[in-house]
Amino acid sequence: MPLTIDTDREYDLEDLQYDIEDSRETDRWCDAPPDVKSLFHEIEWNIIDGEHTITTDFINKALSFKVTARTLVAGPMAAGIAEVGRRFKMDEYFLPEVMMSAKCMHEALDLIRPLIQAEKCEEVGTVIVGTVQGDLHDIGKKIVAMMLEAAGFTVHDLGVTVPPERFIEAIREYKPQIVGFSALLTTTMNMQWETVKAIDAEGLRQNVKIFVGGAPISQAWCDKIGADAYAMDALVAVEKAKACVTGLSNMKGGDPALHEAMLEIDRLREEVKASATAVG
């Protein structure tokens, strides 16, 4: 039986700001057996410290406890890289440290990818993803791609710094139902808009449902540039993508009713979250 641990809760990551060597009490992963909980903390710490070999060792150990690949990505790996982001923002970390932590994430993702693919359900559709032109960030996009694959999509990842014309070429070649743009920089988010405009100018806008994501991206930005869906994380992306190829499959890209249906998914999520908090 796979061991699933709650990764949906919002945790306080304050303890990660201090160099704690010993195992410690936190509110995270409390539903995990003690051995796994401490392994999760080791994974968080080694990503923060940029220790890629040790990180992959601990990932392997966690897998031997039958922790699912999805739990590792959404749990300790997400917590570790979030703290790296905070340190970078506060000038506590500079590029070399961030690059070492990014290497940990990439190596761990490479290790996990075959397992995610093995979890793949029945084929449900085709998606193209890419990080827009000028932007080299790809950890989040890779996670989204992997989660979509696990949910049954065939995913064509175009890589980083993808120009609009490459997206257009790939739409013609792979005929996807969905195309996703990732952008992590405020200076490159505008390329999402340029890419939407270029797809429109080629007469392809109705053929694809456009998803946008990345740290500076919001629902307001998605509305402004005329994309169909915004997802703040991979789980929301999967939920919306599945809706696009099932109940909403007849709707065209750019249809205001599709956009509204995507917002309804967020509203329902919020309601479920609010009622879970009220019960808890």
Ligand code: B12
């Ligand atoms: C790792 C990192 C790097 C690594 C990237 C390695 C790699 N291969 O990806 C390196 C060191 C190379 C790097 C470089 C730079 N970085 Co940087 N980087 C980060 C950092 C710390 C983490 C990003 C990350 O991987 N997060 C973890 C993933 C899991 O989260 P995520 O990407 O948000 O993805 C999730 C969601 O957003 C969503 N999602 C993401 N994409 C998509 C796509 C779709 C379609 C959907 C639906 C959803 C979705 O789902 C994902 C999974 O849940 C962020 C800090 C931060 N808070 O984001 C800064 C950050 C993004 N970087 C920043 C900067 C400034 C830079 C540099 C310009 C620094 C420099 N002076 O050179 C360069 C830019 C290089 C370039 N041209 O792109 C700034 C951007 C600030 C701004 N206002 O634009 C940030 C915010 C740090 C900061 N606070 O200052 N960086």
